[in-house]
Amino acid sequence: MPKIVIDPMTRIEGHMKIEATLDNSGTIVDARSSGVLYRGIELILRGRDPRDAARITQRVCGVCPVPHGTASALCLDAAFGISDKIPENGLILRNLILGSEYVHNHILHFYHLCSLDYADVVRAASYPENDFEALRQFASRGELAPFLPRYVGDYRLNDDDNKALVLHYIQALEMRRKAHDMLALFGGRTPIQAGIVPGGVTSRPTTEKMVSFYWRARELYDFVVNAYLPDVLRVAKAYSDYFGIGAGCGNFITFGFFDLDGSKPDYARRKRLLVQGTTNKSLKHEELDLSQICEAIRYSWYDDDGTPNPQKEGAYSFIKAPRYKGLTHEVGPLARLLVNYASGNESVRKELKAVMSELSIGIDEMLSVMGRHIARAIEAKVIAEALCEWVLKLSPDEPTFVPYELPSDAEGIGIVDAPRGCLMHHVRIENSVIANYSIISPTTWNGSPMDDNGQHGAIEAALIGAKVRDWENPEEIVRIVRSFDPCLACAVHMTNLKGMPIGEVKVFA
Amino acid sequence: MPKVLVLGIGNVLMGDDGIGVHVVNELFREKLPDEVEVIDGGTLGISLLPLIVDAKALIIVDAIDADLQPGEMVEVSLNISHMAAKEAMMNRAAPLSLHEFDIWQTLHAAQLLGKCPEKVLLIGIQAGSIKPSCEISPALSERMGEYVAAVKEACLKLSTDV
Numbered sequence: 001m002p003k004i005v006i007d008p009m010t011r012i013e014g015h016m017k018i019e020a021t022l023d024n025s026g027t028i029v030d031a032r033s034s035g036v037l038y039r040g041i042e043l044i045l046r047g048r049d050p051r052d053a054a055r056i057t058q059r060v061c062g063v064c065p066v067p068h069g070t071a072s073a074l075c076l077d078a079a080f081g082i083s084d085k086i087p088e089n090g091l092i093l094r095n096l097i098l099g100s101e102y103v104h105n106h107i108l109h110f111y112h113l114c115s116l117d118y119a120d121v122v123r124a125a126s127y128p129e130n131d132f133e134a135l136r137q138f139a140s141r142g143e144l145a146p147f148l149p150r151y152v153g154d155y156r157l158n159d160d161d162n163k164a165l166v167l168h169y170i171q172a173l174e175m176r177r178k179a180h181d182m183l184a185l186f187g188g189r190t191p192i193q194a195g196i197v198p199g200g201v202t203s204r205p206t207t208e209k210m211v212s213f214y215w216r217a218r219e220l221y222d223f224v225v226n227a228y229l230p231d232v233l234r235v236a237k238a239y240s241d242y243f244g245i246g247a248g249c250g251n252f253i254t255f256g257f258f259d260l261d262g263s264k265p266d267y268a269r270r271k272r273l274l275v276q277g278t279t280n281k282s283l284k285h286e287e288l289d290l291s292q293i294c295e296a297i298r299y300s301w302y303d304d305d306g307t308p309n310p311q312k313e314g315a316y317s318f319i320k321a322p323r324y325k326g327l328t329h330e331v332g333p334l335a336r337l338l339v340n341y342a343s344g345n346e347s348v349r350k351e352l353k354a355v356m357s358e359l360s361i362g363i364d365e366m367l368s369v370m371g372r373h374i375a376r377a378i379e380a381k382v383i384a385e386a387l388c389e390w391v392l393k394l395s396p397d398e399p400t401f402v403p404y405e406l407p408s409d410a411e412g413i414g415i416v417d418a419p420r421g422c423l424m425h426h427v428r429i430e431n432s433v434i435a436n437y438s439i440i441s442p443t444t445w446n447g448s449p450m451d452d453n454g455q456h457g458a459i460e461a462a463l464i465g466a467k468v469r470d471w472e473n474p475e476e477i478v479r480i481v482r483s484f485d486p487c488l489a490c491a492v493h494m495t496n497l498k499g500m501p502i503g504e505v506k507v508f509a
Numbered sequence: 510m511p512k513v514l515v516l517g518i519g520n521v522l523m524g525d526d527g528i529g530v531h532v533v534n535e536l537f538r539e540k541l542p543d544e545v546e547v548i549d550g551g552t553l554g555i556s557l558l559p560l561i562v563d564a565k566a567l568i569i570v571d572a573i574d575a576d577l578q579p580g581e582m583v584e585v586s587l588n589i590s591h592m593a594a595k596e597a598m599m600n601r602a603a604p605l606s607l608h609e610f611d612i613w614q615t616l617h618a619a620q621l622l623g624k625c626p627e628k629v630l631l632i633g634i635q636a637g638s639i640k641p642s643c644e645i646s647p648a649l650s651e652r653m654g655e656y657v658a659a660v661k662e663a664c665l666k667l668s669t670d671v
Contacts, residue, residue, distance in 0.1 A: 062551075062552060062553065062556075108555075112555070133623075134620065134621050134622070134623055135621070138620075138621075147617075170621050170622065173558065173618050173621065173622055174622070176555075176558075177558065177559045180556070180559065181559075190556070191553070191556055
């Protein structure tokens with residue numbers, strides 16, 4: 001088996017590398033996910049004014065800064081003793097800003113990262129309709145290459161479905177912009193919004209802004225209902241084998257999000273649009289117990305005292321291995337969908353049941369590459385619908401922010417689900433400055449290495465057992481990893497059982 | 510809406526890769542025609558699309574690798590068919606994450622929407638050292654005045670042209 005390298009780009013915020021070991025039948029027998037860059041944001045925060053954290057931590061990630069800003073604000077709210085005092089407007093505005101980010105993320109992920117794996121652009125360039133004129137021009141100049149995967153295409157959509165996907169790929173570029181406009185209306189700017197702060201939100205809802213947000217949210221909702229969700233189902237029908245690939249660890253955890261009631265100071269218990277909790281294949285919902293989270297570092301490049309040590313023997317990642325009740329848990333849209341289904345969340349149950357019945361599949365099939373895409377699309381619909389309702393509940397003359405005193409010594413934890421899963425911020429304040437700050441981010445859960453008991457991380461577990469039909473076109477690996485929407489750029493390596501690279505080929509998708 | 514958009518592109522944490530951003534930071538102090546907007550585009554990739562589709566002309570200031578001496582500058586009037594752009598696209602890796610959209614993909618997206626600026630000018634500066642560092646190489650920093658003057662001149666020309 002050759003070694004296959006997908007080069008990471010130079011301009012990303014973080015690197016992730018995945019090595020898959022195959023046996024002679026092409027089945028993945030071992031997989032290792034490693035984060036190869038050390039994140040020093042927590043160190044930068046030490047000694048600073050605690051309020052800086054809600055700004056600076058957004059810089060952890062250029063793709064999803066809002067969840068970091070939100071988790072940080074929640075954790076500071078808790079430390080300042082005001083987590084149950086955020087005014088209604090503040091709660092709603094936070095939801096509107098984060099919700100816009102969610103819908104934007106899911107649309108971008110499906111159309112601009114995944115859809116061209118399934119839709120045939122060459123065929124689309126031969127369609128006569130005006131909508132495909134730009135593509136025809138690319139084709140006539142011989143320049144379709146940027147839209148093609150570099151391995152042999154595995155295209156199965158009929159012309160009608162193919163047309164829909166390619167057309168919506170182009171329209172999604174505009175939709176993405178609308179979602180970002182919405183985010184900036186109350187967040188002030190994007191990316192790295194300036195609206196969410198401890199105490200609430202800085203911007204005031206004017207009627208003009210509300211109307212402006214509402215109409216964009218309606219358009220976004222219409223796009224999700226009429227294009228995104230149907231397109232995912234089109235792909236799911238044509239690629240039904242991907243319901244049997246990439247099941248993963250089978251345990252799911254979510255911190256939930258979109259606070260509907262801010263009166264409970266305990267984030268693990270307050271009422272959220274998407275509930276907190278855990279579940280597994282049994283679909284029994286369990287309440288969240290934050291004390292059950294621990295991080296293992298046996299295979300991570302850290303000494304026991306937490307000092308980074310890239311020379312540590314046997315270690316292969318800067319990512320630590322968070323576990324819940326000692327078990328690997330998957331986080332992200334599929335986790336939220338299943339936990340909410342299990343907890344009896346009516347809107348989620350209704351959507352998922354309709355999809356499962358249309359596709360004639362059960363819950364077991366949802367634990368898969370295709371299940372994750374479906375979960376993302378259903379979630380986009382539920383959130384887009386909520387955005388349209390929430391914005392009308394704002395009260396232009398009411399406060400958006402509660403004043404507070406900066407404590408000299410305090411501690412706080414903030415939990416929220418980012419689009420990719422569980423995000424936790426923790427702050428300890430001494431002498432009115434940050435003494436310690438720590439972040440457990442979603443891809444730490446999904447992309448984690450093995451733990452002290454040798455249990456694989458969620459992405460590793462999803463890869464192991466998958467069959468790679470053709471090592472020159474390892475599309476199964478790429479599709480499995482992408483279905484998690486990892487927040488780090490990945491390089492995928494394959495080695496033979498003895499770990500001896502035989503050849504090296506560049507693979508482009 | 511600006512007629513001319515100047516985008517400084519690059520990662521300021523990766524040494525010379527960030528030269529485009531360093532140049533626009535200098536440009537912020539210069540007096541430019543009202544029609545010109547200068548933006549630090551950083552590593553934003555496809556998030557720059559809304560800015561690009563609104564511009565009539567686009568000047569991209571960026572680090573390049575063209576086998577020149579570090580610090581050498583080239584001006585290339587691009588259309589998307591330009592070989593440099595094609596090459597950049599052909600040699601791209603498989604995107605596995607949303608972090609991997611770059612300026613070329615963004616220009617392609619603008620064209621797919623039928624909204625690519627009429628004129629795209631690349632002011633490219635040969636990078637010397639690309640590795641984790643907030644500093645740029647002396648070979649580049651000592652020519653900063655030259656880069657700023659070139660961008661400024663291009664701004665003046667394009668703002669009267671379009």
